[in-house]
Each structure stands twice: as C-alpha cells, then as structure tokens.
Amino acid sequence: MKITVNEQNGSKIAVIESESILIENAQDALDLLTNVWYNSGCDKMVLRKEHFTEAFFDLKTGLAGEILQKFTNYRMKVAIVGDFSSYQSNSLNAFMYESNQGNMVLFKETESDALEALHQISA
Numbered sequence: 019m020k021i022t023v024n025e026q027n028g029s030k031i032a033v034i035e036s037e038s039i040l041i042e043n044a045q046d047a048l049d050l051l052t053n054v055w056y057n058s059g060c061d062k063m064v065l066r067k068e069h070f071t072e073a074f075f076d077l078k079t080g081l082a083g084e085i086l087q088k089f090t091n092y093r094m095k096v097a098i099v100g101d102f103s104s105y106q107s108n109s110l111n112a113f114m115y116e117s118n119q120g121n122m123v124l125f126k127e128t129e130s131d132a133l134e135a136l137h138q139i140s141a
Contacts, residue, residue: 023058029137032060033129040069047085051094061093062136064129067100075102077109090122095139097124097132 020035032054034040041047054063073079089096102114102125114125121139126132 021054021058023060024064024133026133026137029139030058030060030062031133031136032058032063033133034063034065034069036069039071040065041074041085042071043081044084044088047088048092051089051092055092055094062095062097062139064097064099064132064136067098067102070098075105075107075110077107077113082113086117086123095122095124095136097126097136099126099129099132101127 019040022033022035024031024033034050034054040050051063054060067075070085071081073081074085075082077083086096102111105111117123118125124132124135126135
C-alpha cells in the first residue's frame with residue numbers, strides 16, 4: 019500500500035494506492051484510517067472501489083454502514099472512486115446518491131472528481 023498526499027490551499031488528502039483489497043471489515047477500516055491519520059496527518063482520503071470487499075456493495079450485509087460509521091466517528095472524510103454502473107441495486111444507488119449530498123462519504127467516478135470534491139470540504 020502506498021499513501022501519497024495531494025495538497026491544495028491548505029487542504030490535504032491522502033490518496034491510497036494498492037493492488038489488493040484493503041477493507042474487508044470494520045477493523046480493517048479503522049486500521050487504515052488511523053494509519054492515514056498518523057502517517058500523513060490527513061483527515062480526508064481517496065480509496066478505489068477495488069479496495070473494498072464486494073460484500074461492502076451489498077447493503078443487506080450491513081458492512082457498508084458498519085465501515086462508513088468508523089470513518090464518520092473518526093471524522094475521516096472519504097471518497098470512493100470507481101465505476102459503479104454494474105451495480106443494479108436501487109437501494110445502493112440511493113445510498114450513494116444520499117452520501118454524495120453530504121460531506122463525509124462521497125462516491126465519484128474519477129480520482130480528479132474525488133480530489134476536487136474533497137478539497138472543497140473544509141476540515
């Protein structure tokens with residue numbers, strides 16, 4: 019796993035790069051966010067959808083809520099980047115839409131969209 023920091027006008031975002039799944043459960047999310055916080059000083063991060071187990075995107079498992087609650091509790095703003103068009107779940111699409119209305123969890127198609135949105139959010 020590699021963490022790079024994208025900085026713009028005092029806003030710092032950790033961009034996570036990895037070829038493997040990083041988050042399979044809530045403890046993995048907590049471990050990642052504390053790693054990012056202590057090693058980069060960032061309270062915002064960009065992850066790719068491939069960094070999450072597929073169960074995350076099945077809302078019936080409750081995993082998305084459990085994982086994203088960790089990010090919210092620790093005030094880590096996160097943008098999840100990827101092509102979500104393959105998911106045909108109305109509830110997942112509604113969840114992503116509602117998340118994008120807030121400023122804690124965002125679902126974006128590109129890393130540049132994610133960075134732009136996160137840089138607009140004040141700490």
